[in-house]
Amino acid sequence: MIRLASVTKRYATGSRPALSDVTLEIGVGEFVFLVGPSGSGKSTLLRLLLREERATAGLVEVAGRDVARIPDRRVPQLRRTVGCVFQDFRLLPDRTVAGNVAFALDVVGRPRHVVRTVVPEVLELVGLAGKEKRFPDELSGGEQQRVAIARAFVGRPRVLLADEPTGNLDPATGSEIMELLEDVNQAGTTVLMATHNAGLVDAMRRRVLELDAGTLVRDERRGGYDAGPVTIPDQRTEPVRPAGGAAG
Ligand SMILES: Nc1ncnc2c1ncn2[C@@H]1O[C@H](COP(=O)(O)OP(=O)(O)OP(=O)(O)O)[C@@H](O)[C@H]1O
Numbered sequence: 001m002i003r004l005a006s007v008t009k010r011y012a013t014g015s016r017p018a019l020s021d022v023t024l025e026i027g028v029g030e031f032v033f034l035v036g037p038s039g040s041g042k043s044t045l046l047r048l049l050l051r052e053e054r055a056t057a058g059l060v061e062v063a064g065r066d067v068a069r070i071p072d073r074r075v076p077q078l079r080r081t082v083g084c085v086f087q088d089f090r091l092l093p094d095r096t097v098a099g100n101v102a103f104a105l106d107v108v109g110r111p112r113h114v115v116r117t118v119v120p121e122v123l124e125l126v127g128l129a130g131k132e133k134r135f136p137d138e139l140s141g142g143e144q145q146r147v148a149i150a151r152a153f154v155g156r157p158r159v160l161l162a163d164e165p166t167g168n169l170d171p172a173t174g175s176e177i178m179e180l181l182e183d184v185n186q187a188g189t190t191v192l193m194a195t196h197n198a199g200l201v202d203a204m205r206r207r208v209l210e211l212d213a214g215t216l217v218r219d220e221r222r223g224g225y226d227a228g229p230v231t232i233p234d235q236r237t238e239p240v241r242p243a244g245g246a247a248g
Pocket residue numbers: 011012013014017018036037038039040041042043044045
């Protein structure tokens with residue numbers, strides 16, 4: 001579903017490449033975390049997949065298409081294939097919840113009757129039934145992120161990119177948003193999520209890609225946030241201590 005072959009990205013003003021000779025493949029239906037320190041190239045990689053930026057060298061393929069060869073007029077079609085959500089939600093403040101989700105369908109020319117049916121369905125799916133008429137500033141952060149996911153998912157994209165989607169949320173709300181992203185993934189959408197949230201990555205044990213200074217340094221199945229064995233804070237995994245309290 002996603003393929004990068006020897007991809008390098010240099011920004012005009014950067015002293016070193018933001019991405020350096022990155023090669024990776026993500027299959028249909030996978031759920032993958034993208035981790036790495038600040039400035040390691042995570043957002044750049046996501047922006048290449050959306051054709052918001054172009055690679056300086058190498059091949060970027062999404063759903064079998066070389067994104068560099070997509071003519072500008074067809075980029076909106078790519079963005080229907082690839083939905084995205086961000087840390088700061090990016091909702092339209094002057095549109096209601098339903099209006100924000102409907103907008104995603106309006107811009108791609110879906111007929112009114114389809115919009116009227118599909119929007120309530122997807123709002124139900126993300127747990128926002130009853131809040132259709134609220135405006136973004138009348139919602140909690142977690143609810144705003146649900147709207148953003150509904151908007152990204154309403155066109156049934158084949159890939160969902162999430163750039164630090166839990167970054168502005170408290171841990172409990174972040175976990176709820178993760179469950180929603182898992183639902184989206186279960187529905188068949190490939191999910192690639194950039195995050196600094198070590199707890200979520202360690203708890204979910206999915207494939208982890210790690211970037212460091214623009215280089216792919218780890219590709220681990222069922223990985224944790226850091227390389228090496230994962231320790232999940234859970235009492236059931238505490239070592240059993242012998243009676244008398246002496247640790248063995
Ligand atoms: N538009 C730009 N112009 C020039 N340099 C950029 C631009 N965007 C990003 N960079 C640089 O590219 C490198 C990678 O940045 P990127 O935003 O992809 O990192 P990141 O891993 O997403 O970081 P964070 O976790 O802080 O979001 C950094 O050195 C950054 O300064």
